[in-house]
Amino acid sequence: MAASAVVRRGVSGWARRRLLAGVLQLRRGCAGLAVDDTVNGLSEEQQQLRRTIGKFCQEHLAPKAQEIDQQNEFKEMREFWKKLGDLGVLGITAPAEYGGSAMGYLDHVLVMEEISRASAAVGLSYGAHSNLCINQLVRNGNEAQKEKYLPKLISGEHIGALAMSEANAGSDVVSMKLRADRKGDYFVLNGSKFWITNGPDADVLIVYAKTDPNAVPASQGITAFIVEKTMPGFSTAQKLDKLGMRGSNTCELIFEDCEVPAENVLGHLSKGVYVLMSGLDLERLVLSGGPLGLMQAVIDHAVPYLHVRKAFGQKIGSFQLMQGKMADMYTRLMACRQYVYNVARACDQGHFNSKDCAGVILFSAECATQVALDGIQCLGGNGYINDYPMGRFLRDAKLYEIGAGTSEVRRIIIGRSFNAAFK
Structure with missing residues (x-):
């Protein structure tokens, strides 16, 4: 934060010096603490991937993260996207013939983690683009669709999104009301989608709609479509003013007699639920890198602070209760890493x-919220003011308990999987 900005707020000279010293120290913490990837079981190539993306994001993104949050806007998003395209991480799981890097889901998680470590909001937008849009096209698109859409999405020239949720169909997504009626060589879409990440910015969107509203069960009447923002009848409403993940633009999508060519059906007609559900599993996996990055960011900022801030004549990191906080934050993060990385490895092996x-x-989402709360406590009063990033970490972490299926829905999925084994 610039000194002039502090002066404008009318902070006293003594308080200003203290505040600036703390903010500068915290910025030094932004460089990031070392991650022991030998313990994490990563290959040398994966460790190099983390170092490369981490260095890039700490240099080009982390210094802008507070401003992105405060302004609820990432003005340089398209330029940054092209840089990510140059690094080869937008199409990280896409085949090389379309410009992709042909890497695995563990690699995808690592990139998601490092971008989120620098800015969770930009990390969320990255996940929506690289996994929800690009990976869906890779897994379900036909050759013509891949050739048409993947190269520009992978290069960063285009921004991608996915639209499932509606105002009254969030976790119960198959109750969606967006209609797609066949009219010759087109489907005419009418209705809306809500809470769509990258919605205001996206050039290409994967959109789910009801093509057979009378299907039983309802999930059998859903079809996935590839929609371009320039298609007549498609528009976006004003972006939402969110609690967290600010700068990752989110909005409502409006479809008013929007004509989508039949050739833009993704997968099979009225079989979109299979595209949707298989995509949700991988969405949850890749997005779990976001909470990992957030937890690491909390530690990056809290631990250096604990070894500079003094109370009662000694650094507060020497107090046993603060050592306990550091231990709890670290072990939560490392336990989450092992779980996430191992599931990603299994997916890379086809399981x-x-x-x-x-x-x-x-x-990982619930641990990230707790780690963010612990980080605020480590900074005390400074953790509660917006000149420091701890509040942002907490607001951003909470999203992961809601998006991609709430924590309650995730527990239902796990519980039902056990119940199914006893039928």
Whole structure:
């Protein structure tokens, strides 16, 4: 934070010096503490991937994270997206023939983690683009669709999104009301989608709609479509003013007689639920890298602070209760890492498990919220003012207990998987 900004707020000279000293120390913490990836079981290539993306994000993104949050806008998003494209991480799981890097889900998680470590909001937008949009196209698109849409999404020239949720169809997503009626060589879409990450910015969107409203069960009447923002009848409403993840733009999508070519059906007609559900498992896995990055960011900022701030004549990190906070934050993060990384490895080997994909986001999200609360406590009064990033970490972490299926829904998925074994 600039000194002039503090002066404008009317802070006294003594308090200003103290505040600036703390903020500068915290910025030094932003460089990041070392991560022991030998313990994490990463290969040398994966460790190098973390170092490369981490260094890039700490240099080009982390210094802007507070401003992005405060302004609820990432003005340089398209330029940053092209840089991510140059690094090869937008299409990290896409085949090389479309410009992708042909890497695995563990690699995807690591990139998600390091971007989120610098800015959770930008990390969320990255996840929506690289996994929800690009990976869905890779897994379910036909050759013509892949050739048409993947190259520009992978290069960063285009921004992608996915639209499932509606105002009255969040966790119960198959109750969606968006209609798609066949008219010759087109489907005409009418209705809306809500809470759509990247919605205001997206050039290409994967949209789910009801093509057979009378289907029983209702899930059998859903179809996935590839929608372009320039298609007549498509528009976006004003972006939402969110508690956290500010700068990751979210909005309502409006479809008013929006004509989508039949050739833009993704997968099979009225079989979109299979695209949706398989995509949700991988969405939960990849997005679980977000809470990992947030927890690491909390530790990056809290631990240096504890070794500079003094009370009662000694650094507060020497107090046993603060040592306990450091231990709790660290062990929560490391336990989450092992779970997330192992599930990602299993997916890379072709073993996909809905129970554990729900489990990793459930566990890591709730741990991230607790770690953020502990980080605020470590900073005391400074943790409660917005000149420091701890409040942002907490607000951002809470999203992961809600998006991609709430914590309650994740518990239902896990519980039902056990029940199914006893039928």
